[in-house]
Amino acid sequence: xxxxxxxxxxxxxxxxxxxxxxxxxxxxxxxxxxxxxxxxxxxxxxxxxxxxxxxxxxxxxxxxxxxxxxxxxxxxxxxxxxxxxxxxxxxxxxxxxxxxxxxxxxxxxxxxxxxxxxxxxxxxxxxxxxxxxxxxxxxxxxxxxxxxxxxxxxxxxxxxxxxxxxxxxxxxxxxxxxxxxxxxxxxxxxxxxxxxxxxxxxxxxxxxxxxxxxxxxxxxxxxxxxxxxxxxxxx
Amino acid sequence: xxxxxxxxxxxxxxxxxxxxxxxxxxxxxxxxxxxxxxxxxxxxxxxxxxxxxxxxxxxxxxxxxxxxxxxxxxxxxxxxxxxxxxxxxxxxxxxxxxxxxxxxxxxxxxxxxxxxxxxxxxxxxxxxxxxxxxxxxxxxxxxxxxxxxxxxxxxxxxxxxxxxxxxxxxxxxxxxxxxxxxxxxxxxxxxxxxxxxxxxxxxxxxxxxxxxxxxxxxxxxxxxxxxxxxxxxxxxxxxxxxxxxxxxxxxxxxxxxxxxxxxxxxxxxxxxxxxxxxxxxxxxxxxxxxxxxxxxxxxxxxxxxxxxxxxxxxxxxxx
Numbered sequence: 001x002x003x004x005x006x007x008x009x010x011x012x013x014x015x016x017x018x019x020x021x022x023x024x025x026x027x028x029x030x031x032x033x034x035x036x037x038x039x040x041x042x043x044x045x046x047x048x049x050x051x052x053x054x055x056x057x058x059x060x061x062x063x064x065x066x067x068x069x070x071x072x073x074x075x076x077x078x079x080x081x082x083x084x085x086x087x088x089x090x091x092x093x094x095x096x097x098x099x100x101x102x103x104x105x106x107x108x109x110x111x112x113x114x115x116x117x118x119x120x121x122x123x124x125x126x127x128x129x130x131x132x133x134x135x136x137x138x139x140x141x142x143x144x145x146x147x148x149x150x151x152x153x154x155x156x157x158x159x160x161x162x163x164x165x166x167x168x169x170x171x172x173x174x175x176x177x178x179x180x181x182x183x184x185x186x187x188x189x190x191x192x193x194x195x196x197x198x199x200x201x202x203x204x205x206x207x208x209x210x211x212x213x214x215x216x217x218x219x220x221x222x223x224x225x226x227x228x229x230x231x232x233x234x235x
Numbered sequence: 236x237x238x239x240x241x242x243x244x245x246x247x248x249x250x251x252x253x254x255x256x257x258x259x260x261x262x263x264x265x266x267x268x269x270x271x272x273x274x275x276x277x278x279x280x281x282x283x284x285x286x287x288x289x290x291x292x293x294x295x296x297x298x299x300x301x302x303x304x305x306x307x308x309x310x311x312x313x314x315x316x317x318x319x320x321x322x323x324x325x326x327x328x329x330x331x332x333x334x335x336x337x338x339x340x341x342x343x344x345x346x347x348x349x350x351x352x353x354x355x356x357x358x359x360x361x362x363x364x365x366x367x368x369x370x371x372x373x374x375x376x377x378x379x380x381x382x383x384x385x386x387x388x389x390x391x392x393x394x395x396x397x398x399x400x401x402x403x404x405x406x407x408x409x410x411x412x413x414x415x416x417x418x419x420x421x422x423x424x425x426x427x428x429x430x431x432x433x434x435x436x437x438x439x440x441x442x443x444x445x446x447x448x449x450x451x452x453x454x455x456x457x458x459x460x461x462x463x464x465x466x467x468x469x470x471x472x473x474x475x476x477x478x479x480x481x482x483x484x485x486x487x488x489x490x491x492x493x494x495x496x497x498x499x500x501x502x503x504x505x506x507x508x509x510x511x512x513x514x515x516x517x518x519x520x521x522x523x524x525x526x527x528x529x530x531x532x533x534x535x536x537x538x539x540x541x542x543x544x545x546x547x548x549x550x551x552x553x554x
Contacts, residue, residue, distance in 0.1 A: 034322060035308035035524050036375055099528055104520070112516055166514060169496055170320040170425040 017081040020048040045089035052082035061187035083129045086122045114165035121158035124151045156181050263483045278330030281458040289449035291362035291382040299366040304377040306451045313458050317413035325458035332412045334462035343483035347410050353462045360388035370507045371535045372471035376521045382449030387440045399484035402439040404476035406430035432476035433489030469538040471505045482512035502554035507536035
């Protein structure tokens with residue numbers, strides 16, 4: 001990819017990630033946040049947290065299935081944008097929706113399962129966001145970093161549960177998100193299973209052509225031990 | 236180098252079939268999201284300021300002391316699944332409803348069953364304007380000036396027999412007028428039609444229960460349940476059936492729409508009760524539409540005079 005293309009793609013991804021907030025801002029300015037703006041904003045931010053999270057999780061399956069490695073470079077950016085929207089979503093719940101009614105919020109977190117899993121999903125993203133810098137990757141080492149960042153799979157499942165449990169009867173969006181999470185995690189599991197089979201088989205991958213599913217795979221065995229798994233980003 | 240371009244392979248070698256198929260399902264789902272039933276025939280209802288005025292005498296005591304909710308909010312933020320699941324859907328799609336001419340059948344365990352023309356129905360007693368609080372089970376509320384007649388006046392007219400214990404309300408079923416009733420790919424996910432609601436006879440006869448034909452000084456907008464609905468202010472909003480075509484007096488507790496859809500979440504009584512949480516969320520507070528801070532929800536939505544209807548009943552059990 002040329003430098004120019006890379007910059008163009010980067011600009012496009014940043015623009016895409018900022019569009020939901022820009023649209024929300026536009027709707028606020030044009031008085032288009034429905035009769036219940038607090039609910040509308042909370043829903044909007046929550047929905048985009050989910051979509052950005054799914055987008056970040058879709059890049060590895062895209063590579064496994066198509067061999068395109070370059071989108072992986074945006075995984076960190078999408079993950080951080082998901083975290084950013086999730087934080088805003090939670091922040092609106094605390095400040096605007098409940099206006100610091102800590103006792104009530106605490107009760108909700110403990111007693112209402114959809115809130116429990118929602119808060120847990122976000123809390124699990126905190127260490128991931130904190131360790132997203134190149135320095136932290138180096139300090140942790142690729143292997144540890146990878147292990148830690150598998151927490152995002154838990155976040156994804158909890159986020160879907162959160163969505164399913166609060167969705168109104170008659171809605172179907174939540175099933176779509178559940179399906180996407182099943183696919184993006186399923187592809188990973190399938191790829192990992194293939195790798196294990198390939199490793200344990202005596203004729204192994206040496207006799208056949210290289211498996212495109214494992215090329216450039218962060219969790220794969222092809223990378224050198226020292227830097228294994230260290231992700232690259234062009235954000 | 237971690238990021239590499241894969242060598243060329245035939246796509247069939249790269250994509251496992253199962254994954255390929257699930258991608259198809261995903262695409263179908265994504266496409267279907269934009270093809271929900273009804274969207275094609277969506278027609279916005281007439282602007283509320285062009286609806287005919289409806290004269291009514293202000294009720295001397297049923298006047299909520301909080302400020303009335305903006306009419307723009309009351310006519311654009313509605314739960315009326317016959318026109319779509321989203322709150323804004325009814326105000327976008329309810330133009331297909333034809334509220335005139337309209338008949339309401341009153342039948343069942345009554346001595347004088349009768350089919351009323353809507354205009355005749357509204358003459359059974361003088362129209363009154365009552366300002367009530369409407370508390371939605373979702374945790375928001377509005378203050379709305381309704382216009383109607385006490386339901387008890389209608390019940391008296393048809394003379395319930397001694398066996399009549401409950402009253403059922405049936406909303407119109409007509410997919411041409413109510414586009415979200417059309418059978419579609421996802422109709423399984425919504426409610427069963429018709430929308431049926433019900434009350435115990437003594438609840439239906441309570442003076443607060445209003446057979447409602449107007450709001451904010453005009454006839455009901457389509458999205459708010461034209462031409463006639465009930466309003467039961469001490470119960471969650473979904474109990475107040477809209478666009479009613481049939482009222483039936485029966486001996487057994489009615490099977491109501493939301494109770495059928497989610498029996499553990501929506502009971503038959505559904506009285507506003509801050510101490511009984513919805514299985515998924517708290518009912519202790521509510522957001523008054525147009526306000527910033529949450530308010531404490533009051534028992535029976537502040538209509539404590541109905542408490543005697545439930546004396547001896549454990550309202551944590553009879554939800």
